[in-house]
Amino acid sequence: MVMAEGVVTPNPAAGAAQPAAVPERPQIVAPSRKNTHGVVSGPVPHILDAATGLTPTLQKFRLDGKVAVVTGGARGLGFNMASALCECGVKAIAILDVLQDYGDDAIALLHHKYGVAAAFYNIDVRDEKAVQDVIASVQQNLGSVDILLCSAGIADSNIKAEEYPIDKFRRLIDINLTGSFICAQAAAQAMIAEGHGGSIIFIASMSGHIVNYPQQQSCYNASKAGVIHLMKSLAAEWAQYGIRCNSISPGYMDTALNRVPALEAQKTIWKSRTPQERLGNVDELNNTAVFLASEASSFMTGSDLVIDGGYCCW
Numbered sequence: 001m002v003m004a005e006g007v008v009t010p011n012p013a014a015g016a017a018q019p020a021a022v023p024e025r026p027q028i029v030a031p032s033r034k035n036t037h038g039v040v041s042g043p044v045p046h047i048l049d050a051a052t053g054l055t056p057t058l059q060k061f062r063l064d065g066k067v068a069v070v071t072g073g074a075r076g077l078g079f080n081m082a083s084a085l086c087e088c089g090v091k092a093i094a095i096l097d098v099l100q101d102y103g104d105d106a107i108a109l110l111h112h113k114y115g116v117a118a119a120f121y122n123i124d125v126r127d128e129k130a131v132q133d134v135i136a137s138v139q140q141n142l143g144s145v146d147i148l149l150c151s152a153g154i155a156d157s158n159i160k161a162e163e164y165p166i167d168k169f170r171r172l173i174d175i176n177l178t179g180s181f182i183c184a185q186a187a188a189q190a191m192i193a194e195g196h197g198g199s200i201i202f203i204a205s206m207s208g209h210i211v212n213y214p215q216q217q218s219c220y221n222a223s224k225a226g227v228i229h230l231m232k233s234l235a236a237e238w239a240q241y242g243i244r245c246n247s248i249s250p251g252y253m254d255t256a257l258n259r260v261p262a263l264e265a266q267k268t269i270w271k272s273r274t275p276q277e278r279l280g281n282v283d284e285l286n287n288t289a290v291f292l293a294s295e296a297s298s299f300m301t302g303s304d305l306v307i308d309g310g311y312c313c314w
């Protein structure tokens with residue numbers, strides 16, 4: 001039975017089987033009123049956080065005081081997710097990318113718009129020494145790393161497997177899979193040393209679950225399947241240190257990666273095979289990234305979230 005204040009109590013008609021303990025009643029400022037239709041209204045309970053004005057549930061999405069590192073954050077999905085982390089309170093952000101101009105613009109924008117400390121590091125995620133140095137520099141200049149978001153990645157498509165040049169294959173695996181591991185390892189070493197845990201978010205792809213049609217892209221698909229299983233393996237190993245690892249698997253998103261002439265004709269096919277009949281907008285992973293980075297997902301590790309407009313349903 002639901003009482004006026006919204007407290008669930010045992011139903012007396014159910015007899016002795018009901019548990020004796022009654023849940024604690026929420027704090028109510030003054031008695032609520034019940035109108036003639038039985039609708040409860042009245043003062044707002046005293047549950048809002050004094051500083052932010054948010055309810056406890058929404059408060060868990062805040063990232064105040066955290067330090068985030070975003071690879072591939074100079075543009076595209078990575079930049080948009082970096083913006084969302086800043087909007088939700090991180091105190092500092094480091095962008096790792098190979099695009100100097102985009103990187104410079106990205107940190108200037110993040111600093112001016114959100115007031116965060118922001119640094120750009122022009123490094124290749126395949127360079128393990130450079131990545132180690134960057135994490136050390138972030139710790140020294142921005143603070144200990146709480147969040148790592150691995151968005152750096154490349155795609156090759158429309159290359160038949162029987163003709164795939166091996167050096168091209170190796171390069172893609174090196175960036176998408178090995179590069180993700182190099183960054184995760186460096187961040188995890190820092191998190192373990194600091195002893196405060198953290199959240200590592202990988203950007204995988206629906207291509208790690210299904211085989212795209214009609215383009216041939218065996219290497220990309222394999223790299224992203226590898227990222228998902230790497231994420232699960234690291235989640236299992238690093239849970240003991242309070243490090244959570246999860247991934248996001250986007251469907252077709254409207255970013256520079258897909259704005260190439262060779263793919264234009266295929267976009268019609270992609271949309272027709274997507275229940276929502278469109279590509280994702282560049283900011284449509286933002287809320288998921290904040291969720292995974294924050295305490296809102298505190299009991300979640302080793303999970304992959306597919307965000308694809310329904311593509312994988314068919």
Ligand SMILES: NC(=O)c1ccc[n+]([C@@H]2O[C@H](COP(=O)([O-])OP(=O)(O)OC[C@H]3O[C@@H](n4cnc5c(N)ncnc54)[C@H](O)[C@@H]3O)[C@@H](O)[C@H]2O)c1
Pocket residue numbers: 071072073074075076077078096097098099123124125126150151152153154155175179203204205206249250251252253254255256257258
């Ligand atoms: N766009 C999509 O449809 C889509 C779908 C599924 C998954 N993804 C994945 O999302 C991630 C971001 O893609 P995007 O669409 O924003 O692409 P993007 O090309 O706009 O962004 C990728 C960023 O990674 C950087 N990068 C590439 N290689 C790097 C390296 N070796 N070292 C450091 N930085 C490097 C690029 O410079 C770029 O800024 C990628 O991992 C991609 O595979 C994209």
